[in-house]
Amino acid sequence: MWQFFSLPATLLPLLWQVTTAATPGGACNNSPDLCSKTYDNVTHLGAHDSPFLRDSSTDFSTAGNQFYNSTVQLDSGVRLLTAQVHAFNTSSGQDEWHLCHTDCLLLDAGKLSDWLSEIKTWMDVNPNDVVTVLLVNSDNGTPQDLDEQFSASGIKSYAYIPPSTTAPPTSGSWPTLGSLISSNTRLMTFIASLDPSSNTVAPYLMDEFTFVFENPFEVTDATNFTCNPDRPSSVQNSPQSAVQSDRMFLMNHFLDQSEAFGIDTPNVDAIADTNSPTLGTSGGLAQHMSDCAAVYGRSPNFALVDFSNVGPAMQSVDMVNGVQQAVGRTILTTAVLQEAAVENGAARANGRTGAEKRSQFAFIVGFIVAIGLAS
Ligand SMILES: *[C@@H]1O[C@H](CO)[C@@H](O)[C@H](O)[C@H]1NC(C)=O
Ligand SMILES: *[C@@H]1O[C@H](CO)[C@@H](O)[C@H](O)[C@H]1NC(C)=O
Ligand SMILES: *[C@@H]1O[C@H](CO)[C@@H](O)[C@H](O)[C@H]1NC(C)=O
Numbered sequence: 001m002w003q004f005f006s007l008p009a010t011l012l013p014l015l016w017q018v019t020t021a022a023t024p025g026g027a028c029n030n031s032p033d034l035c036s037k038t039y040d041n042v043t044h045l046g047a048h049d050s051p052f053l054r055d056s057s058t059d060f061s062t063a064g065n066q067f068y069n070s071t072v073q074l075d076s077g078v079r080l081l082t083a084q085v086h087a088f089n090t091s092s093g094q095d096e097w098h099l100c101h102t103d104c105l106l107l108d109a110g111k112l113s114d115w116l117s118e119i120k121t122w123m124d125v126n127p128n129d130v131v132t133v134l135l136v137n138s139d140n141g142t143p144q145d146l147d148e149q150f151s152a153s154g155i156k157s158y159a160y161i162p163p164s165t166t167a168p169p170t171s172g173s174w175p176t177l178g179s180l181i182s183s184n185t186r187l188m189t190f191i192a193s194l195d196p197s198s199n200t201v202a203p204y205l206m207d208e209f210t211f212v213f214e215n216p217f218e219v220t221d222a223t224n225f226t227c228n229p230d231r232p233s234s235v236q237n238s239p240q241s242a243v244q245s246d247r248m249f250l251m252n253h254f255l256d257q258s259e260a261f262g263i264d265t266p267n268v269d270a271i272a273d274t275n276s277p278t279l280g281t282s283g284g285l286a287q288h289m290s291d292c293a294a295v296y297g298r299s300p301n302f303a304l305v306d307f308s309n310v311g312p313a314m315q316s317v318d319m320v321n322g323v324q325q326a327v328g329r330t331i332l333t334t335a336v337l338q339e340a341a342v343e344n345g346a347a348r349a350n351g352r353t354g355a356e357k358r359s360q361f362a363f364i365v366g367f368i369v370a371i372g373l374a375s
């Protein structure tokens, strides 16, 4: 009995339950209703900072944005994965591209090519799914640098190439999910940012802000979520210009809390409200999507959340897509949702680890600044 109760929380995913056999005949992104819809007429659920985990692999780092890895996120219906890419020098001086949260000293989730391989493996066994990857190009990798990573992972063979890299298709004229799937160009890739005029090497790497606009992020007060365009600056604070530009709308919907050293971390205490599928919940996901649909006359194209299993966030997205009987998706049982609560507790118990990491990080950053000032 003792041993049962001391089972690590990480073993509980064994209690996952699959809704149907993995033969979603005729379904696209888990529903037959979505095949005939254009890519830009579907709301895609996004896992913000998808590879930055708050689990045992990171000592429940308080910098982590997700409880489950990218594979599990995809299994549960997430179809947009975001991450930050940083230049990384190994001790032998070899340059690599890593997925790091803010800085590789804070949270290093390994090589970009390894993560892309993980996504490719998932796409290999899920041939009826369109997946979007959005990379923040923190250290200004060139098209060639990034292309090498996509080639090494093998995922490049799935990449969709837009008709133009310098202007978005007019609204409603993106391919349908069905056609992306039948042509097996099921990977949509956006980079923030990559100057399209310098990118002849890898036209599948779409410059995010040529194709997409976003509302503000770094929100630390649940009453402060807004639908107003923030980036790119050409459409800032003007929903009308954003619509006229034919860009798709990525709705940031994640809440941070401010901590010492000016570092914001995901607000896990408020996550049930933040990801709430119940209309009327202040600062909740479904309500925010509804508010933004009123502003733009259509639902957001992407809804980007932390801890995507909570809510579950998928429920809000299914509502706006009109999906009622999703197929081939792993849903979270109550047991797994309880696990999230257990992990919250563990994250708190391990808070010192996170705080130590942040303080070490702040110390090093402070040290570098001091050296810079002294020299
Ligand atoms: C993702 O997590 C699941 C369980 O949480 C685990 O079984 C699987 O091996 C992980 N996959 C990767 C690629 O890390
Ligand atoms: C990696 O090494 C190169 C060459 O020594 C240097 O220019 C670059 O700044 C280093 N990058 C990082 C992130 O340390
Ligand atoms: C919320 O938004 C208001 C108005 O933009 C701003 O003055 C305030 O600082 C914001 N609060 C937080 C906690 O970010």
Ligand SMILES: *[C@@H]1O[C@H](CO)[C@@H](O)[C@H](O)[C@H]1NC(C)=O
Binding pocket: 040, 041, 042, 043, 293, 297, 298, 299, 300, 301
């Ligand atoms: C798709 O089109 C329908 C009908 O015009 C609209 O209600 C819905 O909001 C659209 N969704 C997106 C993401 O554009």
